[in-house]
Each structure stands twice: as C-alpha cells, then as structure tokens.
Amino acid sequence: MTLASGQKKDKLDRLSELAAVRDDEQGVSLWRDAFRRLRRNPAAIVGAAILLLFVLVAIVGPFLVPYDPAAQIGVQQGVVRSGAGIIPGPSSDHWLGYDHQGRDEFSRLIAGSRQTLIVGVVSTVIGLTVGVLLGGLSGAAAGLGGRWGRWVDNVLMRIVDMLLSVPSLLLAVSFAAILGPSPATVMIAVGAVSVPVFARLLRGSMIAQANRDYVLAATSLGVGRGRIAISHVVPNSLAPVIVQATLTLATAIIEVAALSFLGLGSQVLGQPEWGLMLAEAQRYLGVRPALAIYPAVAIIITAFGFTLLGEAMREALDPKLRK
Amino acid sequence: MALLDVEDLSVTFRRRGQRTVHAVDGVSFSVDAGEVVALVGESGCGKSVTSLALMGLLPRRGAQVGGSANFDGTELLALDQRSMRDIRGKDVAMIFQDPLSSLNPVIPIGIQVTEVLVRHRGMSGDAARKEAANLLDRVGIPDPRRRLKEYPHQLSGGMRQRALIAIAVACQPRLLIADEPTTALDVTIQAQILELLKELVRDSNTALIMITHDLGVVAGMCDMINVLYAGRVVESARRKELFAAPRHPYTVGLLRSIPRLDVGRGEKLTPIRGSVRDVLPWSEGCAFAPRCDRRIDASIGEPPPMVPTHTGHSYRCVNPVPVEEKA
Amino acid sequence: MFRFIVRRLLLLIPTLFGLSILLFVWLHRLPGGPETAILGERGTPEMRAQIRRSLGLDEPLLMQYGRFMKRLLQLDLGTSISTKREVTTEFIQRFPGTVELTITAMVIAIGVGIPLGYLAARRSGSILDHASVGGSLLGTCIPIFFLAYVLKAVFAEWLGWFPAIGRQDSSIDATHPTNFFVLDGLLTREWDAAADAIWHLILPGLALASIPFAILVRITRASVLEVLGEDFVRTAEAKGLTERVVRRRHVLRNAMLPVATSIGLLTGLLLSGAVLTETVFGFSGIGLFLYEAISNRDYPVLQGFILLIAVIFTLVNLAVDVSYSLIDPRVRVR
Numbered sequence: 004m005t006l007a008s009g010q011k012k013d014k015l016d017r018l019s020e021l022a023a024v025r026d027d028e029q030g031v032s033l034w035r036d037a038f039r040r041l042r043r044n045p046a047a048i049v050g051a052a053i054l055l056l057f058v059l060v061a062i063v064g065p066f067l068v069p070y071d072p073a074a075q076i077g078v079q080q081g082v083v084r085s086g087a088g089i090i091p092g093p094s095s096d097h098w099l100g101y102d103h104q105g106r107d108e109f110s111r112l113i114a115g116s117r118q119t120l121i122v123g124v125v126s127t128v129i130g131l132t133v134g135v136l137l138g139g140l141s142g143a144a145a146g147l148g149g150r151w152g153r154w155v156d157n158v159l160m161r162i163v164d165m166l167l168s169v170p171s172l173l174l175a176v177s178f179a180a181i182l183g184p185s186p187a188t189v190m191i192a193v194g195a196v197s198v199p200v201f202a203r204l205l206r207g208s209m210i211a212q213a214n215r216d217y218v219l220a221a222t223s224l225g226v227g228r229g230r231i232a233i234s235h236v237v238p239n240s241l242a243p244v245i246v247q248a249t250l251t252l253a254t255a256i257i258e259v260a261a262l263s264f265l266g267l268g269s270q271v272l273g274q275p276e277w278g279l280m281l282a283e284a285q286r287y288l289g290v291r292p293a294l295a296i297y298p299a300v301a302i303i304i305t306a307f308g309f310t311l312l313g314e315a316m317r318e319a320l321d322p323k324l325r326k
Numbered sequence: 327m328a329l330l331d332v333e334d335l336s337v338t339f340r341r342r343g344q345r346t347v348h349a350v351d352g353v354s355f356s357v358d359a360g361e362v363v364a365l366v367g368e369s370g371c372g373k374s375v376t377s378l379a380l381m382g383l384l385p386r387r388g389a390q391v392g393g394s395a396n397f398d399g400t401e402l403l404a405l406d407q408r409s410m411r412d413i414r415g416k417d418v419a420m421i422f423q424d425p426l427s428s429l430n431p432v433i434p435i436g437i438q439v440t441e442v443l444v445r446h447r448g449m450s451g452d453a454a455r456k457e458a459a460n461l462l463d464r465v466g467i468p469d470p471r472r473r474l475k476e477y478p479h480q481l482s483g484g485m486r487q488r489a490l491i492a493i494a495v496a497c498q499p500r501l502l503i504a505d506e507p508t509t510a511l512d513v514t515i516q517a518q519i520l521e522l523l524k525e526l527v528r529d530s531n532t533a534l535i536m537i538t539h540d541l542g543v544v545a546g547m548c549d550m551i552n553v554l555y556a557g558r559v560v561e562s563a564r565r566k567e568l569f570a571a572p573r574h575p576y577t578v579g580l581l582r583s584i585p586r587l588d589v590g591r592g593e594k595l596t597p598i599r600g601s602v603r604d605v606l607p608w609s610e611g612c613a614f615a616p617r618c619d620r621r622i623d624a625s626i627g628e629p630p631p632m633v634p635t636h637t638g639h640s641y642r643c644v645n646p647v648p649v650e651e652k653a
Numbered sequence: 654m655f656r657f658i659v660r661r662l663l664l665l666i667p668t669l670f671g672l673s674i675l676l677f678v679w680l681h682r683l684p685g686g687p688e689t690a691i692l693g694e695r696g697t698p699e700m701r702a703q704i705r706r707s708l709g710l711d712e713p714l715l716m717q718y719g720r721f722m723k724r725l726l727q728l729d730l731g732t733s734i735s736t737k738r739e740v741t742t743e744f745i746q747r748f749p750g751t752v753e754l755t756i757t758a759m760v761i762a763i764g765v766g767i768p769l770g771y772l773a774a775r776r777s778g779s780i781l782d783h784a785s786v787g788g789s790l791l792g793t794c795i796p797i798f799f800l801a802y803v804l805k806a807v808f809a810e811w812l813g814w815f816p817a818i819g820r821q822d823s824s825i826d827a828t829h830p831t832n833f834f835v836l837d838g839l840l841t842r843e844w845d846a847a848a849d850a851i852w853h854l855i856l857p858g859l860a861l862a863s864i865p866f867a868i869l870v871r872i873t874r875a876s877v878l879e880v881l882g883e884d885f886v887r888t889a890e891a892k893g894l895t896e897r898v899v900r901r902r903h904v905l906r907n908a909m910l911p912v913a914t915s916i917g918l919l920t921g922l923l924l925s926g927a928v929l930t931e932t933v934f935g936f937s938g939i940g941l942f943l944y945e946a947i948s949n950r951d952y953p954v955l956q957g958f959i960l961l962i963a964v965i966f967t968l969v970n971l972a973v974d975v976s977y978s979l980i981d982p983r984v985r986v987r
Contacts, residue, residue: 046787164664165671169963172925176947177959181679253794260796261929265947281799288802299799306794314790383890415893422891427884430903432910432981441902442892477982493892 037242037319047315053308060113061120068110070097072275077105090291102280102294103287112297115275119305122190122276123256129194130255131248134201137163141202142209142240160206166199172261179267186269193258197251204247208240242320249313253306260302277302328356329533330380330501335393335403336557337372337379349375351557351608352393355550359500360531362524364544366580367554373537376554377503379403380535381420382410397501416446419494423506425486429478435462435489436474442496461492465522484515488522495526502527505537520547541580545569553577556605556613559632563639573639573646575620612643620645657978661971672963676956677721730957735949740957743942749832750820750938753850754931755923757858762865762919767912770873771905777878785870792867797926801860801933808856815856818935822849857934861926865919872915877908910981917973921966 041047070076078084082091082101092100099108137159144155166174178192212218213236221231260278262268268279277298284295337350350372357363365373378384379391380402395402397418405413414420422428430438439458443449449457455474462470465488478486487507494502504523508516524547527534536548544551544565551568553561553576561574572578579598600617607613611626618625624644634640724730730740773782809817816822821834827846829837835854838847880886881904889903924940931940939958946954 161667161671164668165675168668168672168967169959170921170925170966172928173943173959173962176928176943176955177675177679180947180952180955257794257796261798264796264798264929265932265944267947281796285798285802288806292806295799295802299796302796303791303794307791310790310794381891383887411893411895413893414891420891422884422888424884428888430885430889430907431983432907433902437902441894441898445892445894445898479983490888493888 037316040319041315044315044319046311047319050308050311050313050315053304054312057116057305057308058120061116064113065117068107068113070107070110072106072110072114074107075105076107077101079105088290090287090294092291092293099297100291100293103283103290108294108297111275111280112277112301115277115280115298116301118274118276119256119259119278119302122193122259122278123252126190126193126255126259127197127248127251129191130197130251131201131244133194134198135205135244137198138202138205139209139237142206142213145206145210146213146236156206159202163199163202166195167203171196172258175258175262176265176267179262184267184269189259189262189268192262192267193255196258197255200251201244201247205240205244208243209236212236212239243317246313246317246320249309249316253309253313256302256306256309329359329398330357330535331394331396332356332376332380333394333396335376335379335395336391337375337384338390338392339388340390341388348557348608350379353552353554353557353559354393355552355559355562357501357533357535357550359533360527361550362527362534362536362548364536364538364548364551365554366538366541366544366551368539371554372557373554374505377420377505377535377537380503381414381418382407383420412446415442415499416497417499418501418503419497419499421487421490421494421502421504421507424510425483425490426478426510428490429486431478434475434477435481439474439489439493439496442493446497457496458492461496462489465489465492465495465526466518467492483511484518487511487515487519491519491522491526495530495532498530499532501533501535503535503537506539507536508543509538509540516543523547541584553580556608558608558613558642560614560643561639561641563637567637567639571639571649573641573649574614574643575618575645575647576614577641578647620647658971658975661974665967665971668967669964672960673722673725674718676960677718679956725960730960731953733946733954734951735945735954740953741961743954744939744958744961746832747937747939747942750834750936751924751927751931751940753820753833753835753854754857754861754927754936754938755920757854758861758865758923758926759916759919761858761862762869766866766869767873770870771877771908773870774874774877774881774908777874782874786874789867789870792863795863796929797860797863798929798933800863801857801930804856804860805933816853817856820850820853820937821846822853825849853936857930857936860933861923861930864922864926868915868919868922869912872912873908876911877904880904880908883907910977913977913980914973917970920969920973924962924966 065072077091082089082105090101090103091097094100097107097109099112102108102111141156141159141163144152144159146152169177175192175196178195179188182188182191218231218235221235256278259268259276260281263276263278263282264285266282268276268282280298281295281302284291284298287294333354335350335353336348339347339349353372353376355363355365365376367373375384379389380395382402382405384391391403393403397413400413402410402413402418429435436455436458439461440449440454443454443457447457458474459470462473467473467485467488473481473485473489478489481489487510491507502523507523508519511519520543523534523536526532536544538544548565551561551563551565552559553568553574555576561568561572561577563572568577569581572581576598579596582596583598598617599619604616605613606615606626608629611628612618612621612630615621615625620643622645624630630642630644632640632642633646728741730744732739733743736743769785773779773785776782805817809815821827825843825846827834827837827843828841830840831837834850835847838844838850885907886899886903889899894903927938928940928943930936931938932944935941939962943955943958945951946958
C-alpha cells in the first residue's frame with residue numbers, strides 16, 4: 004500500500020471527515036429534519052405568524068380593549084335601537100361600530116379571540132384524548148394479536164365505525180341535543196366529531212409502525228413489547244396525530260360557528276365568541292351586514308393559519324416527500 | 327461504424343437550493359449490432375442515468391444532458407420529444423428493473439403489450455391481440471391467451487419480467503437497454519431471464535446494453551464491459567481480458583467481492599472499503615482515491631486520464647494493478 | 654365480488670346496532686324526558702305519568718329497548734311533534750330536494766375540482782399550482798353558511814341573477830309526481846318548471862360545493878403527482894406512446910383511484926353542509942327540516958332523520974367501495 008503523504012494526506016482526511024459529517028446530518032432525527040424543512044416553507048411561516056398573532060391577541064387582547072365587551076353602551080346612550088333597524092357603523096370612538104345589543108364591536112372582536120381559542124383548543128383536546136385512547140388501545144390490541152387482542156380491536160373499531168357513519172355536523176348536533184344547553188356542550192359535541200378520526204389515524208399508523216423492520220429487530224433482540232411500544236411505536240405514530248390536531252383546530256372553530264348558527268351554541272356569560280357573534284349577526288344582515296363579516300373574516304383567517312401550518316407539517320413529516 | 331456511438335455523454339442535475347450533481351461525466355462507449363455491452367458499477371455510479379439519457383426519459387426540468395449519442399446516423403440527444411417518441415419502443419427499447427412497479431397495475435397485460443403494436447406497427451384489434459399472444463409465447467409465458475386478460479399482480483415475478491421483455495421486443499428494436507433486469511428476481515429465475523435475453527439477441531441480431539452491478543451477470547453474456555465509477559468509465563475491455571487481467575483497482579475490488587469456488591477456504595472475501603459516498607470530485611484527482619489501497623501522490627491533484635493499451639483495453643489509473651497480480 | 658358485498662353488508666349490522674343503542678340512550682337522556690318533548694314545559698304530574706305509561710317508560714330498560722328495536726325494524730320512527738305526521742313520511746317527502754342539491758354540488762365540485770387538480774399537478778410549482786392549492790386551503794376555512802349568505806346577498810339580492818330562496822318559483826304551478834323537481838319538470842314536459850328548478854339549485858349548489866371542491870383539488874393534485882413518479886409511467890414513456898395515451902390510460906386512470914374512494918367521504922360532508930345551505934336558502938329538503946326540528950325541539954324528527962341519514966351515508970359508502978373494486982382489479986380478487 005502506498006501512503007499518500009503531507010498536504011495531500013491532510014486533504015484526504017479532511018474530505019473523509021466532511022463525508023462523515025454529511026452522514027451524520029442525514030441521520031438526524033425525524034423531528035429536527037422535519038423542523039428544518041418546515042422553516043424553509045413559506046406557507047408554514049405565514050401560518051405560524053397568523054397563529055402567533057392570534058394567540059397573542061387572545062392572551063393580552065381582553066386587557067387592552069377600549070370598552071367592556073359586555074357593556075351595552077349603545078343602548079344606554081340610546082344610539083342603538085336594533086328593533087327599529089338602527090345600529091350605527093364605525094366612528095372614531097367605536098372603530099367597528101356597535102353590535103345589535105349596543106356593545107362595542109371592536110372590543111368584542113378582540114376579546115372574542117380568547118373564548119374562540121379556548122373553545123377550539125378544549126374541543127380538540129377532548130377529541131384528541133378520547134381518540135388517542137381508543138386508537139392506542141385498539142392499535143396495541145391489534146399489535147398484541149391473539150384472539151383476545153383481535154376481539155378488543157374489533158369492538159373498538161366498530162364503535163369508531165358507528166361514529167363515522169353519521170356525517171360530522173349531524174354527529175355534533177346529536178351530542179349537543181343529548182347533552183342539553185351548557186357551555187361545555189359545544190366543546191364536547193365538536194370534540195366528539197374528531198374522536199373517530201384520531202382513533203383511526205393512530206391505530207393505522209401504530210399497526211404500520213409495528214410491522215416495520217426495526218420493531219421486528221427489537222423484538223428479536225428480546226426487547227419487551229411494552230418498551231418497544233413506548234420507545235419506538237408510539238413516538239413515531241404520534242407525528243400524524245399532531246398534524247391532524249393542528250388541522251382539527253381549524254375545523255373545530257368552524258364547526259363551533261356552525262353549531263351556533265343552528266341555535267345549538269351556548270355562551271359563557273359575558274364572554275364574546277366569534278362563532279356565536281357570526282351566528283347572531285345573521286339576524287341583522289339587512290341592517291348591518293358588516294357585523295357578520297368581521298367575525299367571519301376573523302374565523303377564516305385563524306382557520307387558514309391552522310390549516311397552512313398543519314398542511315406544511317404534514318408535508319414536512321411525509322417520508323415520501325423527503326429526498 | 328457502430329450502431330450506437332456514445333461520445334462524451336454528461337448529465338448534470340441542477341435543482342434550486344441543492345448542489346449541482348454531475349451524475350454522468352464524460353462517458354463514451356459504442357455498441358455494434360448483435361453485440362452485448364455492459365455498464366457495470368455500484369448504485370449511484372451513473373449507469374442508470376446514462377440509459378435514461380439515451381432514451382430521453384430524464385425529467386425535462388433540472389437535468390442537463392451534454393455530449394452526443396449517435397444511433398445509426400441519428401443524434402438521439404438532439405431529437406425533439408415527438409421524434410423521440412417515434413424511436414422509443416420501436417428502434418430503441420428498454421427493460422426495467424422492478425417488473426411489478428414497471429407494469430400498470432390496473433390494466434390487463436394484453437393491453438400493455440398491444441398498445442406498443444398499435445403505436446408502432448399500426449396493428450389493431452384481433453391482429454394486435456394475436457401478435458401479443460405470439461410475443462408472450464416467444465418469451466416463454468405458457469397459456470398466453472389467458473395471460474393477456476390477466477393483471478400484473480396475478481403473474482409471478484419471473485412472468486412479469488418476461489412480459490416486460492415481450493413489450494420491449496414487440497417491435498424488433500435494433501437496440502435494447504436492460505437496466506438491472508434480474509436484480510428483483512429469484513436466483514433461479516435470474517438465470518432463465520438472462521438465457522432468454524441471450525437467445526433474443528442472438529436470434530434477431532439486436533444490440534444489447536446490459537446495465538448491472540453484478541459482474542456475475544456480465545460474465546456469462548457480455549462481449550464488452552465498461553466499469554463506471556462516479557459518473558466516469560474507469561475501465562473498459564473485452565470480457566475475457568477484463569476478467570483475466572483487470573487493471574483498475576476498483577475493477578479488482580469488484581471482482582474480489584464475488585465469492586468464488588476456486589479460491590481456498592482460508593482466503594477471505596475482500597470487500598472494497600467505504601461506500602460510494604466517499605468520493606473525490608474528478609476535478610481534484612481520482613474519485614476512487616479515498617477508498618483505494620493503491621493510491622499514490624499522483625492520484626490526487628489532477629484527474630487521471632484514460633490509458634489505452636494495444637489490445638483495446640483501457641483504464642483510468644495512474645498506479646494500475648500489474649498484470650500478473652490478477653484476481 | 655358477491656362475497657365482498659355480503660361481507661360489507663354484514664359489517665353494517667354491528668354499526669347500525671350500536672347506532673340504535675346510541676339513539677335509545679339519547680331518548681332517555683333528553684332533558685326532562687320525552688314527556689317534556691311531547692307536552693312541553695306545561696302539563697301536570699299526572700299527565701306526565703300517564704304519558705310515561707303510555708310510552709312504556711315504566712317498564713324495564715331491556716324491554717323498552719326491545720320494543721324500540723321492533724318499531725325501528727318496521728321503519729316506524731314515531732311522529733313529528735310539530736307537524737304531527739310520521740317521521741318516515743316527512744323524510745321521504747323531503748329527501749328528493751336534498752338529493753338534487755347534493756348531486757348539483759357534487760357535479761360542480763367534480764367538474765371543476767378534478768381538472769383543476771390535474772392541471773396543478775402537471776404544472777407543479779407554477780403560479781396556477783400555488784394558487785389552486787392556496788385557494789383550496791382557504792376554501793375549507795370558510796364557514797359554509799357564511800359563504801351561502803355572501804352568495805345570496807351578491808348574486809340574488811344585489812345582482813338579481815338567481816332566486817334567493819326556495820326550490821321553485823311559487824308562480825309556477827307544477828305537478829310533482831316524484832318530488833325531484835327537475836325530474837318532475839322533465840317527466841311532465843314542463844320545461845319551464847325544470848329550468849326554474851335548476852335555476853334555484855345553482856347558488857345553494859355552489860355554496861355546498863365549496864368544501865368538496867377544495868378537497869378534490871388537493872386529492873387529485875397529490876394523486877396525479879404521485880402517479881407521475883411511478884415506474885409504469887416511465888415504462889409507458891419508454892414504449893414511445895403518444896402523450897395523450899400516456900396521460901389518459903396510464904396517468905389519469907391510476908390517479909383517479911384515490912379520488913374515487915374520497916367520493917364516499919365527501920357525501921358525508923355534503924349531507925352535513927346541506928343542513929346549513931338549505932337553511933340559508935330556505936330550500937326545502939331534509940336539512941331545512943332538521944334545522945326547524947332543532948329550533949322546535951322536535952326530537953323524534955331529529956332522531957329519526959339522523960338515523961336515516963346514517964343508513965343512507967353508510968349505503969353510499971358501500972356503493973363507492975363496490976364500484977371501487979370494479980375499477981381496481983387488485984381489490985377484486987381478495
């Protein structure tokens with residue numbers, strides 16, 4: 004073997020070092036890799052910016068509003084008489100005018116972000132928790148196999164099928180009707196709609212993960228089933244669930260509005276919420292259509308932010324698109 | 327003049343936000359009618375890209391093709407899409423690696439065979455179906471009439487590859503390119519498919535470019551062998567000469583990685599160190615140098631030239647393996 | 654093939670069984686119980702007790718469920734509180750309107766969504782691609798009832814191009830043998846009536862089409878992109894086939910498979926959306942009646958309609974799966 008000497012040897016060493024570093028980079032975890040691709044995607048940046056703004060407004064907004072969003076100033080001052088079709092529009096004091104009860108529309112829109120966020124997040128968390136429990140149990144049971152495992156999986160999946168057999172809004176309507184009017188009703192009803200989606204998703208990806216070679220390898224090395232599930236299968240199956248949760252937040256906000264429109268919404272006393280504002284404004288479309296447009300635009304932009312980010316995350320995590 | 331003359335072929339991939347890749351970097355070789363020429367190398371050496379470039383099948387966006395490929399007087403690389411479509415499948419045909427994914431899963435085999443006949447031989451209806459059955463019969467598919475109505479997933483792996491070969495030879499092409507035609511198949515089927523290809527080439531005087539990473543495949547049937555490394559031909563020789571007296575260390579390495587019966591039990595197989603990713607850009611010396619045991623100072627600095635010998639054997643190495651020290 | 658359908662039908666049984674339990678529980682969990690639903694907040698304790706007895710609510714739960722099931726199997730879903738007519742009759746009378754509306758929406762969504770998705774994929778990375786993907790994402794974020802109001806305000810009330818409410822102009826005195834107004838017009842050769850019915854379908858159809866349209870654009874685009882990268886498309890190109898044949902026979906045919914499966918799911922979205930759209934446009938179908946049932950707390954209607962919709966939705970999905978097995982030979986054999 005002839006050894007290369009001096010400068011040239013250094014150069015070679017450097018080159019192989021470079022190659023090694025490149026290898027490491029390709030081996031970085033799924034998450035860091037996905038995050039890097041996410042940062043390069045303009046859609047993700049726009050979505051994240053919208054969400055950041057939304058959350059910021061939801062946190063600090065209610066403290067900064069010019070008027071109490073529940074105070075019927077317009078009625079007290081006698082400028083608003085919605086029965087007679089008098090709801091004044093924007094002025095220098097009231098940037099977006101009054102609503103039908105004489106409350107300051109701008110203050111309600113800003114303050115409404117908080118309740119909208121809470122309702123959206125809580126209903127998604129409800130759907131996520133129940134769905135992940137059902138799907139996780141089902142996936143684990145299917146993974147364990149045996150007559151018992153398959154039986155559990157079958158029963159759980161029939162329950163999920165049942166929930167899926169009712170179109171989403173009607174499922175929410177059913178739950179809302181069963182539960183009767185209360186502030187929690189809307190959140191549970193909207194959450195229930197996403198339960199089967201999360202359950203199916205998690206079960207599907209768990210079964211797919213369980214059939215991967217690395218799980219087989221770990222099993223053959225004698226690693227316990229529980230350890231494999233906790234350290235390999237669950238973390239890898241969670242990615243699609245998190246993506247779905249982001250997208251569900253968007254649909255949850257829209258479905259809350261739809262339930263309110265159907266007269267099944269309910270209000271936490273004194274707390275404005277966009278869906279409810281939009282639904283209430285429908286009655287005054289002839290007088291002041293803008294009252295519907297403000298909350299509608301707020302809902303659309305927010306839902307769009309969640310959707311953009313969710314879709315970008317899905318793309319970033321999709322192994323097929325990774326190159 | 328040869329049927330196909332490839333001169334200084336180069337393919338560069340340029341993608342926004344990614345480094346430019348010289349997948350093929352000045353490859354030259356030629357193929358005569360009835361001759362079997364092999365392009366051999368590890369994955370990523372540019373052998374498949376070479377074949378796709380000849381077929382005009384590289385993505386239009388991002389791939390830049392240079393050099394020339396003269397096919398019986400026609401410059402393939404200069405043809406527009408329309409004229410290329412007239413040649414593809416008729417004069418130049420290709421057999422792909424994975425027969426399952428290379429066949430359309432939702433269309434019966436019959437249509438996938440007849441559509442070439444309809445396109446290039448102006449056949450239609452019954453005539454096309456009859457000819458398709460003949461073709462399937464010729465490539466050794468039993469009960470061809472029934473098979474025509476079946477879908478790819480209903481055929482075995484070997485049958486699928488036979489069907490793909492039937493499609494490729496349907497119009498009696500003058501040049502056939504087979505890209506790893508046996509890699510996805512069982513060993514016993516591999517031999518049958520190679521035998522079939524040999525037969526077809528012998529019977530119809532077709533030129534065949536055989537693309538493979540497996541020197542074992544090459545040993546039985548190729549006349550001329552080109553060994554590729556990192557987008558360049560590093561050694562080119564007639565089969566017997568290459569196996570008897572390989573000169574490039576990479577070729578020697580490839581030969582040594584094949585298990586052989588005539589080597590004593592005690593001797594180990596000697597794999598090539600490292601992987602294809604440990605390359606030096608050709609502009610800075612020999613791309614194989616980082617993995618090479620015979621590298622010397624002259625290996626690095628400037629690209630080694632192709633050294634011809636009087637027997638038509640040529641190699642790209644500044645410190646070639648001496649002839650006596652054969653594998 | 655036949656066994657596939659039978660298996661799917663058998664799988665339907667546990668689903669419907671579970672659904673019936675859910676509905677039964679619902680009946681019992683109603684605020685104040687069904688007697689309140691019938692009597693309203695009025696009614697003396699004696700009257701309530703009598704109704705409970707007459708409804709058999711004093712019997713053991715299992716027996717009650719048995720009777721509930723028996724009625725269910727006879728398609729007896731009770732009577733509407735507000736109209737005093739059988740729930741099944743109300744459903745059958747209103748269902749055609751919803752069918753017409755959902756078909757209109759589906760035709761719009763498929764007719765525009767699939768070609769647009771295909772073009773976006775062929776020119777992936779172009780402005781058209783970005784615009785259609787961005788637009789379809791935005792489309793899913795617009796509450797349907799808001800979109801319906803906007804369409805109604807602009808095209809019906811402001812520009813006056815389309816009628817604002819109803820299924821047919823009241824001045825048209827048409828006969829309705831089938832209750833499918835468009836079909837009726839064609840059957841009785843009252844062309845004006847048919848045209849007017851179609852005219853009434855356009856705005857609500859557009860509003861309802863928005864979400865399935867957005868979804869179809871994206872599914873088609875993703876599917877075409879995936880197929881374009883498949884080996885068999887490369888094989889087709891290597892055969893020298895004309896671009897038209899490659900596109901139609903090899904790209905489109907395979908790309909349509911995932912699109913076809915999504916049609917079943919879209920039906921669910923359409924049925925959900927129909928409730929909202931029909932309400933905005935005063936379009937008489939099951940959706941509008943459901944909305945009224947919600948406002949009137951007409952629980953038998955709510956319950957019965959949701960059960961019937963679930964059955965129809967499940968049957969549509971079954972039909973989609975069966976027809977899918979016809980276009981994809983790989984499913985057929987199993």
